[in-house]
Amino acid sequence: MALRMWASSTANALRISGGASKAQLSPAFSVSRCFSTVLEGLKYASSHEWVKHEGSVATIGITDHAQDHLGEVVFVELPEPGTAVSQSSSFGNVESVKATSDVNSPISGEVVEVNPKLSETPGLINTSPYEDGWMIKVKPSNPSELESLLGAKEYTKFCEEEDAAH
Numbered sequence: 001m002a003l004r005m006w007a008s009s010t011a012n013a014l015r016i017s018g019g020a021s022k023a024q025l026s027p028a029f030s031v032s033r034c035f036s037t038v039l040e041g042l043k044y045a046s047s048h049e050w051v052k053h054e055g056s057v058a059t060i061g062i063t064d065h066a067q068d069h070l071g072e073v074v075f076v077e078l079p080e081p082g083t084a085v086s087q088s089s090s091f092g093n094v095e096s097v098k099a100t101s102d103v104n105s106p107i108s109g110e111v112v113e114v115n116p117k118l119s120e121t122p123g124l125i126n127t128s129p130y131e132d133g134w135m136i137k138v139k140p141s142n143p144s145e146l147e148s149l150l151g152a153k154e155y156t157k158f159c160e161e162e163d164a165a166h
Contacts, residue, residue, distance in 0.1 A: 036065040038156045039130055043149035045106040046158060047088070050130065053146055058107055061134040062094065062125060065159050070096040073125045076118045078135055083111045085138060087145050092135065094125065107145045109138035 042050045048066035052059045067073065075095035085091045085105040092103045115134050117124055125133035140146075150158060 036063070036068050036159065037130075038063070038065070038152045038159075040152045042130070043106065043146050043151065044155035044158075045088070045104065045149055047104045047106075049104060049106045051106045051146065051149065053140070053143070056139060057112060058109065058138045058140050058146075059134045060106060060136050060138060061129055062103060063155075064129045066101075067126050067129050067133075070094060070101060071098040072096055073122045076122045076125065076135070078114045078118065079111050081111050081113060084141075085109060085111060085136075087142075087148075094122075103135065105136075105138070106149055107138065107140050108142050109140040111136050112139050113137040 038044070039050075042052050044050050044063060048063045048069075050061055050063050062070075073094055073096050075093075077093040077095075079085065079091050083091070085108060087106065087108045088104055090102040091105045091111070094101050094103055114136055115124075117132065118135065125135075127133070
């Protein structure tokens with residue numbers, strides 16, 4: 001009970017809410033580390049992109065951890081549909097108030113859709129990195145590449161180790 005009260009008062013002091021909108025994001029459950037969220041059911045690249053494979057299409061974006069380190073995203077450059085992407089190669093850029101960073105594809109394939117909302121509202125990457133802030137949808141050319149990516153627990157551990165080293 002004391003822990004619940006401490007957590008509640010800490011959350012109030014930091015203005016953190018566990019509201020219902022967060023619950024909708026999780027396909028199974030989420031692992032929260034510090035202030036970044038890692039969702040179960042997604043695969044993660046060590047370069048901080050996520051991929052959600054559903055049927056013949058994979059949705060790709062940058063992780064909550066990545067957007068948190070970037071700061072406020074002000075511009076996004078994405079490829080056109082029909083463009084081929086390769087695993088671990090850049091497909092676009094994210095410009096924040098801090099820096100411009102390449103975004104790498106966690107898998108190979110053909111871009112079938114680009115998130116049209118990001119051209120006018122790039123900040124969706126900050127406010128909703130796993131839902132409204134997705135970047136591209138790809139038809140995978142080698143679905144077995146998904147096996148080389150990290151699960152939620154492995155990605156969380158990777159981020160903790162990476163943060164500890166800096």
